[in-house]
Structures are given as structure tokens and as C-alpha cells.
Amino acid sequence: MIRIEDRPPEFVEALAKGLAIIEAFDAASPEMSLSEIARKVGLSPAAARRSLITLSALGYVAQCGKRFHLTPKVMTLASGFYFSARIDEILQPRVAEIVTRFGDAASVGVLTGPDVVYVAHYSVQRARRAAAVVGARYPAYATSMGRVMLAGLTDDALCAYLDTLDAKALTSRTCTDPALLRAAILQARADGYATTVDQLDYGITALAVPIRNAAGDTVAALNTSGYTGLVTPETLVRERLPELTTAASAIGHDLKRHPVLQSIFAA
Structure with a gap:
């Protein structure tokens, strides 16, 4: 994520967290648990959970058991x-x-x-x-x-x-x-x-x-x-x-x- 000192005054941190989570998925990590996502993105589990709930509601992330993965909607x-x-x-x-x-x-x-x-x-x-x-x-x-x-x-x-x-x-x-x-x-x-x-x-x-x-x-x-x-x-x-x-x-x-x-x- 962008360094705090480089953020403009109207920087929306919640949006940045959500995008960081989307970018965290790759060929090496096609699915991850909440704790794995939080650790990879550098968020607290609570912050990662809120972003994942939002992304899931919007259709960009889905959950299988305790693991999360991207959906085809990300391609849009x-x-x-x-x-x-x-x-x-x-x-x-x-x-x-x-x-x-x-x-x-x-x-x-x-x-x-x-x-x-x-x-x-x-x-x-x-x-x-x-x-x-x-x-x-x-x-x-x-x-x-x-x-x-x-x-x-x-x-x-x-x-x-x-x-x-x-x-x-x-x-x-x-x-x-x-x-x-x-x-x-x-x-x-x-x-x-x-x-x-x-x-x-x-x-x-x-x-x-x-x-x-x-x-x-x-x-x-x-x-x-x-x-x-x-x-x-x-x-x-x-x-x-x-x-x-x-x-x-x-x-x-x-x-x-x-x-x-x-x-x-x-x-």
C-alpha cells in the first residue's frame, strides 16, 4: 500500500485496503484464509474482514469454507x-x-x-x-x-x-x-x-x-x-x-x- 507520507489529503483508506486485497491474490495464492490475507496485505484481521465482507457483497470475492478467492467479476x-x-x-x-x-x-x-x-x-x-x-x-x-x-x-x-x-x-x-x-x-x-x-x-x-x-x-x-x-x-x-x-x-x-x-x- 502507498506510504502514509505520500497519501493526498482526500485519500480513502478503506478503498485502498479493498484494492490491496484484490491485488494480493495471484498464481501462488489463488485462495487464502482471513489471517493469510491480513498478513500478506499488512492489515489487522478485523480490517481485512470488513474489506472482505464488502468485496463479497459487491461480488468480487467469494468464500469456500474458511478460504477466500476472487470471482470472475474482477475481470470487469x-x-x-x-x-x-x-x-x-x-x-x-x-x-x-x-x-x-x-x-x-x-x-x-x-x-x-x-x-x-x-x-x-x-x-x-x-x-x-x-x-x-x-x-x-x-x-x-x-x-x-x-x-x-x-x-x-x-x-x-x-x-x-x-x-x-x-x-x-x-x-x-x-x-x-x-x-x-x-x-x-x-x-x-x-x-x-x-x-x-x-x-x-x-x-x-x-x-x-x-x-x-x-x-x-x-x-x-x-x-x-x-x-x-x-x-x-x-x-x-x-x-x-x-x-x-x-x-x-x-x-x-x-x-x-x-x-x-x-x-x-x-x-
């Missing part, structure tokens, strides 16, 4: 963003074009705190691997999109990110050393793109480029990925970088014509 929150921002009209066709040209998968992501959130995705892949679906959230340090967006931060913001980073190894190849991560991010800043191999999950080799607004600020990222062993970073750079860069530039121009999407990316 995401779909409201997806369609109001016109992701289906503006971004989805761009990533689909990349996959039509090269196969594999392509995504658009934004940096939200220390994580990358996927806002558009298209794939022809069928292997079992980390799901890069719309709404998926992954640590920025372990993804090509995350690294290219971190490269767009100011030096002070990048230092703050690395100083507070608690990186965990997601595979045996995940880089968790702050010094090595800094070097990789600065290399991405110099190159204008980032590549990763098996950082997030085994079998993922990816290339990402920044999406910039009219002021030249990095506001999102576009990537293409393939199976490790079938593609290499060098192959992706040689065969896909020019078209990926062109598509990212086109998305940047799209932002100018769609104020809502531009505002969302600037948030």
Missing part, C-alpha cells in the same frame, strides 16, 4: 481499462502484426512500481512457460521490457530502484546482482534495446525496445520473444530489431492521436 475492472484505452484497436493489431511477420510472441508492457504489467499481447506459442497474458505482472529486472524501461529512468530513479530491489532468482540464469543488473540496464540505454535469455522462465529469449512519447520519454516497451535454442539474442537483433523499432515508433505516434491512451502511459 481490467476490461474497463482495456476497452476504454482502446487497447484492442490501437495496440493489439501492432503486436499481432509482429507475430504474423516473425511468429512466436509479442507484447506491450508498462512499468508499474518495480514490475512490468502487460497491456497487450499476441502469441502463437503453445509450450508451457510463464504466461505473458494481458494483465500479467512480472519483476522488471527479469524481463527485456522491464530492462529497457528501467533504462529510460533518470539516474536518480534507477539508483533508487536498484537500492531497494530484492531480486529473486526465477531460474538458474536470473541475474540478481545489483551491479550486474545496473550494467545490463545501462547497456540497454546505450543500445536502445534490451535482450534476455531464460531470465524470467526457461525457454524465453526476448528482445525489447522502448516506446516513447512526443517528448522522447520512455512510457512503455514493445517486445518480441521466441524459444531459447531456436532463437538467440543475436538472431532477434539482426532479424527483428528494425521492424520492432518501426512498430514502437508507430505506437508512439498513435499516442498523440489518442489522449486517453497517452494519459494512461504517462501515469
Whole structure:
């Protein structure tokens, strides 16, 4: 939850608690008891219980025995963003074009705190691997999109990110050393793109480029990925970088014509 010192005067704490509870459910915790939810979100059991009663009455949470889980109604929150921002009209066709040209998968992501959130995705892949679906959230340090967006931060913001980073190894190849991560991010800043191999999950080799607004600020990222062993970073750079860069530039121009999407990316 947001720090007390960062809260605006009209901050509604009850709403924040409810949203924090919704965000607490994930693949590792699809259902939780009251005490588990309270502990994960940092609330007292009584406060967690009041929020759960409210969320249950609104239809966003259901209970099975003593354990709680989300309901499909939660998806309406995401779909409201997806369609109001016109992701289906503006971004989805761009990533689909990349996959039509090269196969594999392509995504658009934004940096939200220390994580990358996927806002558009298209794939022809069928292997079992980390799901890069719309709404998926992954640590920025372990993804090509995350690294290219971190490269767009100011030096002070990048230092703050690395100083507070608690990186965990997601595979045996995940880089968790702050010094090595800094070097990789600065290399991405110099190159204008980032590549990763098996950082997030085994079998993922990816290339990402920044999406910039009219002021030249990095506001999102576009990537293409393939199976490790079938593609290499060098192959992706040689065969896909020019078209990926062109598509990212086109998305940047799209932002100018769609104020809502531009505002969302600037948030």
C-alpha cells in the first residue's frame, strides 16, 4: 500500500485496503484464509474482514469454507481499462502484426512500481512457460521490457530502484546482482534495446525496445520473444530489431492521436 507520507489529503483508506486485497491474490495464492490475507496485505484481521465482507457483497470475492478467492467479476475492472484505452484497436493489431511477420510472441508492457504489467499481447506459442497474458505482472529486472524501461529512468530513479530491489532468482540464469543488473540496464540505454535469455522462465529469449512519447520519454516497451535454442539474442537483433523499432515508433505516434491512451502511459 502507498506510504502514509505520500497519501493526498482526500485519500480513502478503506478503498485502498479493498484494492490491496484484490491485488494480493495471484498464481501462488489463488485462495487464502482471513489471517493469510491480513498478513500478506499488512492489515489487522478485523480490517481485512470488513474489506472482505464488502468485496463479497459487491461480488468480487467469494468464500469456500474458511478460504477466500476472487470471482470472475474482477475481470470487469481490467476490461474497463482495456476497452476504454482502446487497447484492442490501437495496440493489439501492432503486436499481432509482429507475430504474423516473425511468429512466436509479442507484447506491450508498462512499468508499474518495480514490475512490468502487460497491456497487450499476441502469441502463437503453445509450450508451457510463464504466461505473458494481458494483465500479467512480472519483476522488471527479469524481463527485456522491464530492462529497457528501467533504462529510460533518470539516474536518480534507477539508483533508487536498484537500492531497494530484492531480486529473486526465477531460474538458474536470473541475474540478481545489483551491479550486474545496473550494467545490463545501462547497456540497454546505450543500445536502445534490451535482450534476455531464460531470465524470467526457461525457454524465453526476448528482445525489447522502448516506446516513447512526443517528448522522447520512455512510457512503455514493445517486445518480441521466441524459444531459447531456436532463437538467440543475436538472431532477434539482426532479424527483428528494425521492424520492432518501426512498430514502437508507430505506437508512439498513435499516442498523440489518442489522449486517453497517452494519459494512461504517462501515469
